[in-house]
Amino acid sequence: MSLTVVGSIAFDSVRTPFGERERMLGGSAVHFALAASFFTEVRVVGPVGDDFGDDEIAVLSERGVITDDIEHVEGGQTFFWQGHYEHDMNIAHTDDTQLNVFADFEPKLSAESREAEMLFLGNIQPDLQRDVRAKSAASYAGLDSMNLWIETTKNSLVAAIGEIDCLLLNDAELRMLTGEPNLARAARSAMELGPSVIVAKRGEYGAALFTEEGFFAIPGLPLEDVRDPTGAGDSFAGGFLGYLDEARSAGRTDDVTLRIAMAYGSVMASFNVEDFGTERVRRLTEGEIADRVLDFKRLTHFDEPSN
Amino acid sequence: MSLTVVGSIAFDSVRTPFGERERMLGGSAVHFALAASFFTEVRVVGPVGDDFGDDEIAVLSERGVITDDIEHVEGGQTFFWQGHYEHDMNIAHTDDTQLNVFADFEPKLSAESREAEMLFLGNIQPDLQRDVRAKSAASYAGLDSMNLWIETTKNSLVAAIGEIDCLLLNDAELRMLTGEPNLARAARSAMELGPSVIVAKRGEYGAALFTEEGFFAIPGLPLEDVRDPTGAGDSFAGGFLGYLDEARSAGRTDDVTLRIAMAYGSVMASFNVEDFGTERVRRLTEGEIADRVLDFKRLTHFDEPSN
Numbered sequence: 001m002s003l004t005v006v007g008s009i010a011f012d013s014v015r016t017p018f019g020e021r022e023r024m025l026g027g028s029a030v031h032f033a034l035a036a037s038f039f040t041e042v043r044v045v046g047p048v049g050d051d052f053g054d055d056e057i058a059v060l061s062e063r064g065v066i067t068d069d070i071e072h073v074e075g076g077q078t079f080f081w082q083g084h085y086e087h088d089m090n091i092a093h094t095d096d097t098q099l100n101v102f103a104d105f106e107p108k109l110s111a112e113s114r115e116a117e118m119l120f121l122g123n124i125q126p127d128l129q130r131d132v133r134a135k136s137a138a139s140y141a142g143l144d145s146m147n148l149w150i151e152t153t154k155n156s157l158v159a160a161i162g163e164i165d166c167l168l169l170n171d172a173e174l175r176m177l178t179g180e181p182n183l184a185r186a187a188r189s190a191m192e193l194g195p196s197v198i199v200a201k202r203g204e205y206g207a208a209l210f211t212e213e214g215f216f217a218i219p220g221l222p223l224e225d226v227r228d229p230t231g232a233g234d235s236f237a238g239g240f241l242g243y244l245d246e247a248r249s250a251g252r253t254d255d256v257t258l259r260i261a262m263a264y265g266s267v268m269a270s271f272n273v274e275d276f277g278t279e280r281v282r283r284l285t286e287g288e289i290a291d292r293v294l295d296f297k298r299l300t301h302f303d304e305p306s307n
Numbered sequence: 308m309s310l311t312v313v314g315s316i317a318f319d320s321v322r323t324p325f326g327e328r329e330r331m332l333g334g335s336a337v338h339f340a341l342a343a344s345f346f347t348e349v350r351v352v353g354p355v356g357d358d359f360g361d362d363e364i365a366v367l368s369e370r371g372v373i374t375d376d377i378e379h380v381e382g383g384q385t386f387f388w389q390g391h392y393e394h395d396m397n398i399a400h401t402d403d404t405q406l407n408v409f410a411d412f413e414p415k416l417s418a419e420s421r422e423a424e425m426l427f428l429g430n431i432q433p434d435l436q437r438d439v440r441a442k443s444a445a446s447y448a449g450l451d452s453m454n455l456w457i458e459t460t461k462n463s464l465v466a467a468i469g470e471i472d473c474l475l476l477n478d479a480e481l482r483m484l485t486g487e488p489n490l491a492r493a494a495r496s497a498m499e500l501g502p503s504v505i506v507a508k509r510g511e512y513g514a515a516l517f518t519e520e521g522f523f524a525i526p527g528l529p530l531e532d533v534r535d536p537t538g539a540g541d542s543f544a545g546g547f548l549g550y551l552d553e554a555r556s557a558g559r560t561d562d563v564t565l566r567i568a569m570a571y572g573s574v575m576a577s578f579n580v581e582d583f584g585t586e587r588v589r590r591l592t593e594g595e596i597a598d599r600v601l602d603f604k605r606l607t608h609f610d611e612p613s614n
Contacts, residue, residue: 017488087488181324181394183511184529204490205512208529217606219524222491222515259609293612299524300607302566305600 001249007122009046015084024277028122031231035238035268037063040245047101049076076101118245126156142166162194171200239268308556314429316353322391331584335429338538342545342575344370347552354408356383383408425552433463449473469501478507539576546575
């Protein structure tokens with residue numbers, strides 16, 4: 001089992017009602033990789049600048065993430081995002097975005113990263129996603145995107161979606177992509193573009209899974225302490241695809257497996273938001289993950305009515 | 308077992324992307340009563356005008372709802388609401404509200420309606436809710452409200468909430484009432500006002516239950532055909548409290564029972580939205596309800612991870 005993720009590596013400055021942090025390690029590929037690292041071998045592909053040093057690499061390598069394919073652009077600066085959250089932590093307000101080395105990013109895949117069995121295309125320009133997909137030998141690929149690409153490069157995005165197996169989007173993005181206000185119809189419409197698995201991420205409301213066989217929904221855990229929601233969606237994707245890669249290497253690919261993967265995705269997202277940036281996931285243990293999967297099971301369990 | 312509901316009885320004119328209807332039977336007490344009628348004996352208390360006739364009464368009495376406490380105001384007109392839904396069917400847009408006989412409503416409870424074991428205070432002015440609660444001998448009372456009363460008569464509403472057992476609100480209303488943006492904290496804060504059970508209704512995302520023992524969440528069923536969401540929250544409350552009344556009369560009041568009640572509430576709401584007004588619930592069968600409870604169980608079930 002092995003998983004390559006291509007996406008942003010970033011410094012994030014974030015302010016929430018519970019505090020603020022300057023230039024934390026972040027980015028979609030980072031949050032994804034840390035979450036997936038609990039399940040499989042992960043390689044990160046993405047560009048960084050001169051401001052990215054050993055401390056940042058250590059955060060990834062301490063979790064066993066392979067950082068050989070992180071591209072250091074001499075003289076460049078790492079992608080930077082600054083944002084804040086009001087009391088409604090479901091909505092991120094962007095205050096500053098500096099693409100820096102990410103502006104001219106041309107993904108370079110080493111032989112090892114091409115040969116990973118699973119590929120995750122983080123939220124980057126869809127033509128880059130297609131380029132990476134074409135170079136990769138992965139037998140299974142997931143893709144995330146965002147409203148910007150739906151609005152500006154929809155044809156490319158639709159083509160990219162046609163070349164992958166699992167699409168992960170926010171439910172609003174899924175509706176926007178398909179023009180279908182009804183989520184179940186939107187998911188079916190997205191499936192017609194190619195992927196056999198559609199995951200609708202719903203923030204604090206959890207996530208929904210649509211496959212050819214049926215659907216599944218898992219609510220969010222009602223956490224009292226949400227400190228920083230940044231990276232929750234990427235952590236979900238990391239837990240989901242990380243578990244799926246582990247399961248596929250054991251020959252399990254059915255809907256039962258996908259449902260457990262949804263639980264692991266939810267678990268990893270729920271930990272991610274408990275502290276700023278990568279702080280909570282860095283100190284996370286396998287025992288805590290196992291306990292929280294059971295929390296999710298209890299959260300949704302009800303007995304048969306005894307009528 | 309017996310349940311009295313006090314609330315609006317209305318004519319609704321509704322337009323959605325799937326059609327429109329003029330002057331359908333509606334109102335919180337009507338949607339609640341029809342849903343609850345599958346579980347217990349229901350009495351409706353509320354005012355109607357000269358335009359309310361045998362056809363409307365028949366819709367209720369055909370489901371066994373007792374209509375003796377519906378007050379006919381001579382020379383008056385029944386409460387009228389007109390609204391529409393855009394493609395995002397989560398948001399109701401009000402085009403016209405005519406309070407009519409509802410403007411001077413002073414609830415009158417017959418001996419039988421006072422003696423019901425359970426009471427549901429539908430969304431009406433909080434001082435009226437308190438008046439009804441004081442007159443009722445019910446051993447268990449639920450209450451719904453809305454943003455209008457939180458904004459204009461919050462002290463009365465807080466007093467009313469202090470006198471009931473189960474509070475049912477939309478999650479945004481629960482946050483507004485308590486000033487807590489975090490739902491889990493908002494629920495705990497609402498519990499400190501008096502009720503031991505808090506239900507956060509979340510529209511298409513389902514509903515969450517908070518008790519002293521813990522929490523439970525049930526997602527919405529991803530229905531492809533949602534025709535008219537009007538009354539979904541009241542149908543939820545009717546299924547929830549209707550089942551709870553039935554269970555309480557059998558001595559079951561624990562969290563296991565509350566979770567099953569959440570499933571029945573969700574089931575009744577999911578049927579309500581499949582057609583305009585009361586149309587779907589009127590032709591609903593007990594077999595369909597039993598089947599859909601199992602749909603909800605399947606929707607949320609995942610196996611233990613086998614690590």
